Amino acid sequence: MKKVHNFSSGPGILPAEVIKQSAEAVLNFDNLNLSLLEISHRSKNFIAVMDQAVELVKDLLKLPSGYSVIFVGGGASTQFAMVPYNLLKTNGTAGYLNTGVWASKAIKEAKIIGNTQVIASSEDKQFSYIPKGYTIPDNLDYMHITSNNTIYGTQLKEFPKCPVSLVCDMSSDIFSRKINAADFDLIYAGAQKNMGPAGATLVVVKDEILGKTGRTLLSMLDYRTHIKAGSMYNTPPVYPIYVSMLTMKWLKDNGGVSWIEKINEQKAALLYSEIDRNSMFKGTVVKEDRSLMNVNFVLTKPELEAEFDALTKAANLSGLKGHRDVGGYRASLYNALPIESVKALVEVMQEFEKKSA
Amino acid sequence: MKKVHNFSSGPGILPAEVIKQSAEAVLNFDNLNLSLLEISHRSKNFIAVMDQAVELVKDLLKLPSGYSVIFVGGGASTQFAMVPYNLLKTNGTAGYLNTGVWASKAIKEAKIIGNTQVIASSEDKQFSYIPKGYTIPDNLDYMHITSNNTIYGTQLKEFPKCPVSLVCDMSSDIFSRKINAADFDLIYAGAQKNMGPAGATLVVVKDEILGKTGRTLLSMLDYRTHIKAGSMYNTPPVYPIYVSMLTMKWLKDNGGVSWIEKINEQKAALLYSEIDRNSMFKGTVVKEDRSLMNVNFVLTKPELEAEFDALTKAANLSGLKGHRDVGGYRASLYNALPIESVKALVEVMQEFEKKSA
Numbered sequence: 001m002k003k004v005h006n007f008s009s010g011p012g013i014l015p016a017e018v019i020k021q022s023a024e025a026v027l028n029f030d031n032l033n034l035s036l037l038e039i040s041h042r043s044k045n046f047i048a049v050m051d052q053a054v055e056l057v058k059d060l061l062k063l064p065s066g067y068s069v070i071f072v073g074g075g076a077s078t079q080f081a082m083v084p085y086n087l088l089k090t091n092g093t094a095g096y097l098n099t100g101v102w103a104s105k106a107i108k109e110a111k112i113i114g115n116t117q118v119i120a121s122s123e124d125k126q127f128s129y130i131p132k133g134y135t136i137p138d139n140l141d142y143m144h145i146t147s148n149n150t151i152y153g154t155q156l157k158e159f160p161k162c163p164v165s166l167v168c169d170m171s172s173d174i175f176s177r178k179i180n181a182a183d184f185d186l187i188y189a190g191a192q193k194n195m196g197p198a199g200a201t202l203v204v205v206k207d208e209i210l211g212k213t214g215r216t217l218l219s220m221l222d223y224r225t226h227i228k229a230g231s232m233y234n235t236p237p238v239y240p241i242y243v244s245m246l247t248m249k250w251l252k253d254n255g256g257v258s259w260i261e262k263i264n265e266q267k268a269a270l271l272y273s274e275i276d277r278n279s280m281f282k283g284t285v286v287k288e289d290r291s292l293m294n295v296n297f298v299l300t301k302p303e304l305e306a307e308f309d310a311l312t313k314a315a316n317l318s319g320l321k322g323h324r325d326v327g328g329y330r331a332s333l334y335n336a337l338p339i340e341s342v343k344a345l346v347e348v349m350q351e352f353e354k355k356s357a
Numbered sequence: 358m359k360k361v362h363n364f365s366s367g368p369g370i371l372p373a374e375v376i377k378q379s380a381e382a383v384l385n386f387d388n389l390n391l392s393l394l395e396i397s398h399r400s401k402n403f404i405a406v407m408d409q410a411v412e413l414v415k416d417l418l419k420l421p422s423g424y425s426v427i428f429v430g431g432g433a434s435t436q437f438a439m440v441p442y443n444l445l446k447t448n449g450t451a452g453y454l455n456t457g458v459w460a461s462k463a464i465k466e467a468k469i470i471g472n473t474q475v476i477a478s479s480e481d482k483q484f485s486y487i488p489k490g491y492t493i494p495d496n497l498d499y500m501h502i503t504s505n506n507t508i509y510g511t512q513l514k515e516f517p518k519c520p521v522s523l524v525c526d527m528s529s530d531i532f533s534r535k536i537n538a539a540d541f542d543l544i545y546a547g548a549q550k551n552m553g554p555a556g557a558t559l560v561v562v563k564d565e566i567l568g569k570t571g572r573t574l575l576s577m578l579d580y581r582t583h584i585k586a587g588s589m590y591n592t593p594p595v596y597p598i599y600v601s602m603l604t605m606k607w608l609k610d611n612g613g614v615s616w617i618e619k620i621n622e623q624k625a626a627l628l629y630s631e632i633d634r635n636s637m638f639k640g641t642v643v644k645e646d647r648s649l650m651n652v653n654f655v656l657t658k659p660e661l662e663a664e665f666d667a668l669t670k671a672a673n674l675s676g677l678k679g680h681r682d683v684g685g686y687r688a689s690l691y692n693a694l695p696i697e698s699v700k701a702l703v704e705v706m707q708e709f710e711k712k713s714a
Contacts, residue, residue, distance in 0.1 A: 004390045008397050011595060019383060019392045026380035033359045035376045037554035037600060040365050073430035073556060074577060077591035081575040112573055192592055197394035199556045199594030216469055218438040220431060234434035235549055237556030238368060239596060243394060
């Protein structure tokens with residue numbers, strides 16, 4: 001099979017051995033002579049998968065006690081609604097940091113539910129930087145941030161000191177770098193970037209913050225429903241959870257978050273230094289806020305895009321097109337992307353410079 | 358590989374050729390040399406899958422114009438909330454037919470959202486029959502029914518004449534028998550019984566009934582969001598939708614709903630006639646309401662369960678245990694279950710009678 005370098009922004013690359021084992025489970029899971037797609041989620045075989053997935057999250061995040069770990073469907077976009085629905089008191093206020101399209105969508109949902117303040121925003125410069133120096137009021141029900149902005153290629157290098165519950169959308173950089181889990185009261189992440197395939201969403205929540213809004217909650221939108229039932233209140237997204245479990249296991253077996261963090265730093269440094277060195281390319285965001293996960297860049301001579309595209313295609317580099325809202329290029333360097341793929345991209349960039357400069 | 362007869366109530370059996378093709382797509386999808394699990398949902402390859410899935414639904418249901426077809430996450434349990442949230446006017450009333458646990462859960466969610474009336478119920482006899490002869494008031498915003506009750510093994514053979522929007526949870530018998538789609542204003546179904554694996558939910562809705570509640574809707578809970586975006590407002594459950602598409606294609610290629618309806622009738626007739634003939638077994642629901650999908654039965658001598666279980670195990674019959682709420686046995690005869698599996702079960706039942714009667 002031809003080697004493809006997969007820079008897709010999400011659903012994104014998964015480890016080769018996870019792909020192989022995931023395919024096997026479709027044919028014959030756990031030597032049951034049945035597919036994982038056609039067995040009960042309440043079978044002991046799948047319950048073991050769910051238990052293992054929860055344990056891996058706790059282990060990879062070094063989660064203190066007092067938190068619950070659940071897997072739900074509906075994507076991070078459903079969390080944009082569930083967070084205020086579960087945490088924003090009927091007479092309270094929520095705070096948001098607006099760092100891009102996803103944060104803006106989260107703000108839109110919170111405003112439907114209750115009072116919502118944008119504490120700081122980088123909308124004035126097309127979200128090309130991370131706001132700093134703002135103060136988080138201590139009367140908020142919670143403060144919501146987005147740790148990494150997939151579309152723009154910015155990332156919070158430090159998390160704000162927060163006098164209220166800190167809620168973080170980590171969809172695109174969870175398990176990519178060490179964090180202090182105790183700094184957060186709620187973390188959520190769609191699986192399809194650093195954790196697994198599309199269809200499952202991880203929520204990690206401090207139990208004591210729940211049940212305080214004064215609102216009667218719809219069952220499926222109530223975190224407590226899923227916590228109480230061990231993510232089995234209804235049929236969970238079985239296969240996406242299984243593949244996520246395998247991906248987390250791959251990470252743990254190889255050395256965990258501290259291992260991948262170093263590799264992620266190396267991959268990003270390699271690509272950013274080439275962008276800065278190469279006369280044909282330039283980055284699009286403030287250097288200090290550059291994402292290690294999504295590297296955005298444009299050509300200094302945009303009229304040569306067709307030539308560059310031909311070179312990347314010939315080298316089997318896939319998924320480099322920028323988001324439709326911003327254009328240009330974006331290389332997503334998720335955990336499973338090997339450094340060899342970044343080297344292949346850098347070589348093409350150098351070849352392009354030689355031919356076109 | 359040892360042949361297993363899979364009577365699981367859900368996630369349930371899928372066609373062998375669908376399983377094979379689904380495994381191949383995990384390794385290499387559409388000859389992209391990439392896994393379906395790690396490509397963008399906005400790639401032309403996946404958009405083609407989504408389009409084909411929508412067309413197959415329209416084709417299999419013989420859907421008239423004026424309806425939209427969407428695929429969402431969150432399971433039918435999320436639909437229990439979304440239906441009243443999208444259809445129950447702030448000053449209106451919803452009607453429900455209570456035929457079991459799933460209907461009861463749907464009623465619970467509707468009551469959180471607004472005025473909700475149970476029009477008829479079979480709770481008085483442990484949901485062992487389908488209520489009949491009730492009148493549906495013409496001032497309801499909608500009437501909600503459950504076409505097949507997986508846990509109890511009852512099924513609506515005829516749908517009520519309905520003066521208001523008829524809404525139907527068809528999770529466990531969609532595509533198993535011919536229906537007149539125009540009789541329904543909204544149909545929903547979790548994929549994991551007759552349509553595919555867990556993680557995707559189908560919603561078919563008449564466009565003109567939406568947007569009339571007077572409520573401001575959260576985006577992910579608003580059917581119009583998903584309709585407008587072609588089920589791509591957020592990252593959809595890619596793989597569950599793909600496997601569902603393949604399963605619907607298998608059904609269509611083999612002759613569609615009218616083809617499978619005949620086979621389903623044969624399978625159910627074979628098993629029910631054995632239950633009625635065999636002195637060791639008895640059915641648990643009113644004969645006229647017996648489900649063609651989920652066949653519930655108990656032993657006339659419950660003390661012999663261990664002996665019967667040993668025989669089914671030796672014959673590789675899997676998934677026959679009754680739901681934990683009702684006990685006994687349940688054989689689910691979904692579309693993909695071959696009649697040979699029913700024959701294998703009947704043989705074991707006859708063997709059991711010879712040994713134990």
